[in-house]
Amino acid sequence: MSSTNISNNSGSAPNVPEVVIQRLPLYVRALTQFAGSGDDVISSEQLGQRLQMTPAQIRKDLSYFGRFGKQGRGYSVASLEQRLRSILGLDRAWNTMVIGMGRLGRAVVSYPGFAPEGFNIVAAFDADDSIVGETVSGLDIQSISDLAKTVKEKDIKIGIVTVPIERAQEVIDTLVDAGIKSILNYAPLSPKVPEGVTVRGIDPVLSLQSMTYYIS
Amino acid sequence: MSSTNISNNSGSAPNVPEVVIQRLPLYVRALTQFAGSGDDVISSEQLGQRLQMTPAQIRKDLSYFGRFGKQGRGYSVASLEQRLRSILGLDRAWNTMVIGMGRLGRAVVSYPGFAPEGFNIVAAFDADDSIVGETVSGLDIQSISDLAKTVKEKDIKIGIVTVPIERAQEVIDTLVDAGIKSILNYAPLSPKVPEGVTVRGIDPVLSLQSMTYYIS
DNA sequence: GTTTGTGAAGGATTTCACAGCA
DNA sequence: TGCTGTGAAATCCTTCACAAAC
Numbered sequence: 001m002s003s004t005n006i007s008n009n010s011g012s013a014p015n016v017p018e019v020v021i022q023r024l025p026l027y028v029r030a031l032t033q034f035a036g037s038g039d040d041v042i043s044s045e046q047l048g049q050r051l052q053m054t055p056a057q058i059r060k061d062l063s064y065f066g067r068f069g070k071q072g073r074g075y076s077v078a079s080l081e082q083r084l085r086s087i088l089g090l091d092r093a094w095n096t097m098v099i100g101m102g103r104l105g106r107a108v109v110s111y112p113g114f115a116p117e118g119f120n121i122v123a124a125f126d127a128d129d130s131i132v133g134e135t136v137s138g139l140d141i142q143s144i145s146d147l148a149k150t151v152k153e154k155d156i157k158i159g160i161v162t163v164p165i166e167r168a169q170e171v172i173d174t175l176v177d178a179g180i181k182s183i184l185n186y187a188p189l190s191p192k193v194p195e196g197v198t199v200r201g202i203d204p205v206l207s208l209q210s211m212t213y214y215i216s
Numbered sequence: 217m218s219s220t221n222i223s224n225n226s227g228s229a230p231n232v233p234e235v236v237i238q239r240l241p242l243y244v245r246a247l248t249q250f251a252g253s254g255d256d257v258i259s260s261e262q263l264g265q266r267l268q269m270t271p272a273q274i275r276k277d278l279s280y281f282g283r284f285g286k287q288g289r290g291y292s293v294a295s296l297e298q299r300l301r302s303i304l305g306l307d308r309a310w311n312t313m314v315i316g317m318g319r320l321g322r323a324v325v326s327y328p329g330f331a332p333e334g335f336n337i338v339a340a341f342d343a344d345d346s347i348v349g350e351t352v353s354g355l356d357i358q359s360i361s362d363l364a365k366t367v368k369e370k371d372i373k374i375g376i377v378t379v380p381i382e383r384a385q386e387v388i389d390t391l392v393d394a395g396i397k398s399i400l401n402y403a404p405l406s407p408k409v410p411e412g413v414t415v416r417g418i419d420p421v422l423s424l425q426s427m428t429y430y431i432s
Numbered sequence: 433g434t435t436t437g438t439g440a441a442g443g444a445t446t447t448c449a450c451a452g453c454a
Numbered sequence: 455t456g457c458t459g460t461g462a463a464a465t466c467c468t469t470c471a472c473a474a475a476c
Contacts, residue, residue: 017445025425026406043457051406055457056447063459071453071458088425089432096424107323108420113404117421157431158424182427184420188329190242190267198430200423204324204400205333207416208312208374209241209304211398214414215373216305233467259435271435272469279437287436287475 016064023061024084026051031081043074090118095156097123099171100163101131101141104186108162109137122154127167144171148178160184172199232280239277240300242267247297259290306334311372313339315387316379317347317357320402324378325353338370343383360387364394376400388415 030050034042044055051058062068062080065087069075085091096119098105109121124139125147126132134141142150150156159175161168161183168187175183176197183199185191188206193199246266250258260271267274278284278296281303285291301307312335314321325337340355341363342348350357358366366372375391377384377399384403391399392413399415401407404422409415 019445021429022422022426024429025422028425029404029422030406045457052408054447056449057445059457059459060446067459069458072456073454074457087429089428090425092432094424094428104327111320111420113421114424117425119421119424158427160420181431182424184423184427188245190246192268198427200427202418202420202423204327204376204418205329205335206238206241206245207400207418208310208330208335208398209244209306209333210238211374211400211414211416212305212310213237213240213303215397216308235467261435270469272471273467275435275437276468283437285436288434289476290435 020061020064021088023053024088025090027058027061028081028084028088028090031077031084035077035081038077040077041074042077042080044069046074093118093120094158095120095122095154096158096160097121097125097147097150097154097156098160098162099125099144099147099175100161100167100186101126101128101134101136102162102164105162106136108160108186109139119158121160123150123156127163127171144174147174151178151180156180158182158184160186162186165189236277236280237304239269240304243274243277244297244300244304244306247293247300251293251297254293256293257290258293258296260285262290309334309336310374311336311338311370312374312376313337313341313363313366313370313372314376314378315341315360315363315391316377316383316402317342317344317350317352318378318380321378322352324376324402325355335374337376339366339372341366343379343387360390363390367394367396372396374398374400376402378402381405 044058047058048055068080068083098109098121101124109124124136125142125144127144132141132143159180161171163171165187168189169191172191176193181197185199185201188203191199246263260274263274264271284296284299314325314337317340325340340352340357341360342357343360348357348359375396377387379387381403384405385407388407392409397413401415401417404419407415
């Protein structure tokens with residue numbers, strides 16, 4: 001959750017609300033599941049039931065991007081999934097890097113959930129010279145001073161920040177300077193970034209801290 | 217993030233929007249940082265600068281719960297933090313449990329960020345009998361059939377789900393049956409839960425999948 | 433002089449409800 | 455008949471702007 005800064009959308013659809021963009025991956029995921037075991041066609045009603053949201057919202061969300069359904073029948077599961085993947089840029093692979101090779105960073109690079117979705121971790125960095133050169137999950141740990149060069153060489157578009165909070169802002173500044181526009185931030189901090197850079201925070205403590213409101 | 221189902225708020229303030237509740241922990245965190253190194257008093261302007269949001273929004277959010285500031289001066293850092301913690305139920309400790317002791321579950325129980333914030337992991341469960349009885353980070357892995365009993369005995373209020381997606385809905389149903397009202401879900405799925413149960417999803421892939429929209 | 437707290441205004445998002453199409 | 459796509463209505467959330475308080 002934490003801070004999210006919207007940038008351009010180079011595609012065709014203008015002015016799509018950020019909340020809508022954040023729901024599209026949910027649709028993709030649900031469609032993928034449906035594709036595995038079931039019908040060829042799905043209605044907004046069925047999708048809504050699966051995702052616990054209203055059919056109207058789903059139809060409205062999709063309408064920002066075009067007309068994907070057939071009246072009276074619903075949506076083709078396969079083709080809607082394909083169209084949404086293309087809109088989100090998920091019909092290609094993305095090179096990513098992890099900065100911060102402590103406990104958390106190591107867990108992230110060895111997490112098997114990224115690659116199947118097309119997010120390949122192709123570089124790992126740490127500020128601590130004493131671990132630079134070590135290998136983690138097949139990746140050489142590099143010095144952060146190599147970052148800009150490696151970003152260019154390996155065409156890395158996404159940075160995953162797993163450094164301690166004290167270093168997080170400085171590391172994020174480095175990513176921004178290297179031209180990175182998409183940052184997944186595991187540090188418990190709301191970083192400052194310029195317009196045009198998107199940051200999404202992963203912060204389980206923050207999630208817990210807002211849930212307790214409802215049980216206290 | 218994923219699915220969120222709002223329940224009652226047993227406190228005094230009625231009808232507080234969910235988005236507001238989710239911002240309060242950000243305020244708490246920023247205030248804690250300010251308390252460490254700085255002034256006794258903070259204005260909504262300063263807080264807003266830190267968190268990249270407007271002062272008006274901060275004041276409006278706080279106004280749902282009372283009047284915490286002094287005109288012309290701002291807010292007492294310490295007392296605002298304390299008040300917000302109390303509103304969120306963070307002025308006490310919470311017992312939590314982790315269900316699913318695979319790679320991810322082990323990372324979660326050994327993550328050092330929960331306890332300092334008052335979230336104590338006091339039980340660990342797995343469906344796989346062959347690892348029941350093992351010890352992970354000082355916790356015995358228990359069978360899920362013990363879950364309801366342990367929830368009662370140890371006064372556990374929060375469940376953290378780290379099982380594979382295939383088992384997630386069934387495990388979440390078990391938690392709900394055991395009376396759990398707050399669930400932190402690491403499985404990549406939007407689970408169905410009854411009203412009155414809050415689920416927050418932690419899902420880095422989902423975050424990545426919505427960021428690519430802005431760079432593709 | 434400064435900054436809060438808050439009605440009112442404005443903007444954004446969701447839901448409604450129905451015309452139109454298969 | 456069944457379901458989409460979508461303007462219009464309703465609701466929700468944010469920002470404005472200023473009186474009141476220090």
